[in-house]
Amino acid sequence: MKTRLTSINLLDELAQPEFAELFAELIPRSYPKSSLIYAPGHDRDLVFIVRQGRVRIYLSLEDKEFSLATLEPGDIYTTHTRAHAMAMDNVELLVMPTEKFFHYILKHPALSRTIMSILGDLLKQSFSIIDSLVFKDICQRLTDFFVYEALQNGQAGQAGIRLNLDLTMEQLAAVVGSSRQTVSTIVNDMQHAKVLLKEGRGVYLVPNIEMLKAHCQS
Template identity: 60%
Template structure:
């Protein structure tokens, strides 16, 4: 399950000399870990860029949550959507009224194209999430998440690849669309069968990626 919104880092574009004055117009806001920052119907029409930290973007339907993406530094998102935005850790956001961003985009086509590409990635990500929820069971979705995080942030050693999730079991369950108990049971089985090894709190080693992937399909 791919979780990152886009491979494009908007901060890199905004730090270019031609955009420096515009970058200075954003307001920097800090939020604490686990805080629900934005919800559907937020009173202000804003856009924000993640400067530091990670957030979870998700939909809530009755008592269920469906994660859409993990927002990381350089990602952009508006506050006026049906999605909730939750801080997974301490975060710093760069915030601006949507109208001001639109006005700047109208006169700066290069930046406009970059933002449109990021939003296109979000649409593609949404369809990927739907496909995963419909066609893959929970064990496969959980394995996909581990594999993705390993490829993005993993550190190889002589015994495999180590990945640090920095997520509680509850947060991990929400990302893969399962209950906390189900995720805990599957992770325990992975540890028992040796395809996953726990190093420290929230830190794991996958000895063999191919074996781990095949295990999820059994």
């Protein structure tokens, strides 16, 4: 299960001289860890770029939450959706009214192409989330998450691939759309099977990636 919205870092794009005017108009805002940044029905239509920290984007339906993406520095999103945005760390955003932002985009075709690429990644991510929720059980979704993080962000060593997720069990459960108790049970099963070793808070070791991939099928 992929959680990163896109591989494109918009901060790198905006650091170019031709976008200096736009960058100067972005308003910095800070939010403490675990705070709700935006919710559906927000009174202003804004575009925001993550400058520091991570932001969880999720849907809340009755008593369940379904994570759509984890925004990291350089990612862009908007308040004009049905999703919630929550600070996973101490977060700094760069904010601008959507209408004003797209006015700048119209003047800079190169930036427009970058935004279209990001929107394309978002659409693919949405289909991936739907596919995972409909066709995969919790064990497989959790396995997919660990495999993706190991391959994309893990540090390979002689003992395996080490992951520093910096996620509590509750946050991990929210990412895969399950309860803390269920995810904790599955992680314990993975540890007993020695396909995943927990080394500390949010730190895991994957000794063999192929064994982890096959865990839920055994």
